[in-house]
Amino acid sequence: MEESRDVKQLIGKTFMKIADAIETGSFATKIKIGVTVLGSEHGVNNVVSGAEYAAKKAKDFDIVLIGPKVDTKLEIIEANTEEEMYRKMENAIDEKYIQAAVTMHYDFPIGVSTVGRVVTPGIGKQMFLATTTGTSSMHRTEAMVKNALYGIITAKAMGIENPTVGILNLDGARQVEKALKQLNSNGYKINFAESIRADGGAVMRGNDLLTATSDVMVADTLTGNLLMKMFSSYTTGGSYEGFGYGYGPGIGDGYNRTILIVSRASGAPVIANALEYAAELVRGGLSKVANTEFGKVKEAQFNQVLSSLTKEVKHESAEEDIKAPPQEVATAVITGIDVMDIEAAEKTLWKAGIYAESGMGCTGPIIKVNELKLDQSREVLVKSGVLTD
Incomplete structure (x- = not known):
């Protein structure tokens, strides 16, 4: 009953906006991005402050808080527990009342992982970390190949038509490189980055992390998560994440919700940036880009390439x-x-x-x-x- 009432309220608000548009003659509607309020290690006010700061800068999107009533001019979808908050967030997305949401401590299904966005300290260049939370696959090497695709999808949705891709020098990096080059040969074109180190190649060193040699840096999720924490809190001692755009959107084959992750340690600046990141992805048509790229890569025998990595090691x-x-x-x-x-x-x-x-x-x-x-x-x-x- 409660969920039905929530949905009716959301639909009612939507019809009110349509009526306003008819009356004013303007049918241009802003993007709406939700942000959940409960769960931050820095308190509710930290999240609200980040949202209010983003709202002041935002020109073409509105922000909706999801959580308990607070003193703010922002719209609130009221929820008083984390369970209720996540449920109402998902309902609002599924009913298209909001187009995306920023949240923390959210469980994605296996096969979905998030692409983080940082600005590197070396030369102040943007880089996408693929991936930073969630699990793309149970098999590490297979997961990293999927992570590369997820990073490409995100970068393209952000307006980078032909993003460069680098593979962090971790265990399995050469297998990942071989698989990606096979996909490239099969017709799914990948723009491999070249390391700044003298021996070059698409396998990236630590130096390449600091200079953002590639638009997309591929790693396993746990390493990506660690890197995100380092990039976001290297000047604060670790307890407060003050830089970057958060851990990014969950990407996966057939996954249609645009949900971006921040950490419980993320400060107001990161929350504000994450909301901007979400709006940019919505404008860039993330879901459409994902569907297109998954279609293209499957034509390049994506599943067969993945199977070749896992056939000898499956449980x-x-x-x-x-x-x-x-x-x-x-x-x-x-x-x-x-x-x-x-x-x-x-x-x-x-x-x-x-x-x-x-x-x-x-x-x-x-x-x-x-x-x-x-x-x-x-x-x-x-x-x-x-x-x-």
Whole structure:
């Protein structure tokens, strides 16, 4: 009943705006970007201050707070708990009352990860970190190949027609480079960056991070998350993220919500920048760009290239034909499972007759189960060896 009432209120507001447009003769509507208020380590006022600062600069988008009533001129969708806040945020996006949202501590499904945006201290150049939260794949190398695509999508939505792509020099970087070059040969054109170091190449060194040699810097998500924290708080001691545009939009095949992440440690300047980032992505048609790029890369045998990276290392349990039990409300979260075991954990619970969903929280992989079956689920996972007691 409450959700139905919320939706009706949103629809009512939309019709009021249409009526105003008819009366004034102006049908140009501003973009609306939501921002959730609860959860910041720096308090509600920190988020509100960032939103109000962004609103003062904004010329073609409005900001909607989602959270408890506060003293502000900004519009508020009232919510008094984090659970209610996230639900109303998702409803507002799905009903198209807002076109995007900025939030923190949000769980994306497996296959979706976020592309952060920083301005590097070396020469003050913008760079996209692909990716910074979430998990694109259970397999690290496969994930980094997907991350490259997610970074390209984001950069193109931001108006960079042919972004340069560099691969951070991490374990698996050469495999990622080989896979991306295969896609390039198959017809999905990738503009590889060239390292500033004497030996060049598309595999980037630490120096390239500081100078933003590439528009898109590809890394595994945990490394990207660490880099984002370093870039955003290197002058503050780490407790307050004061620079950059946040951890960015969640990108994934078939994922249609434009939800951008900031950290619980993000300060008002980052929140303001994240709202601007969200508006730019909406203007740039992020969802349309994503659909186009996924279509192009699949024509270049994307899935076959990914399969070649994972066919020898997939978990044995992934080959078992285990069907999920009937769906239940799954709100209880189990953490502490290694990313390589998350699929096995999900299927282990299914095999025991417990409905479970895998996902990725801000601190790592998670399994969601029905609250009444939480203890039983833990026992099953501990017994199977995928979770330590």
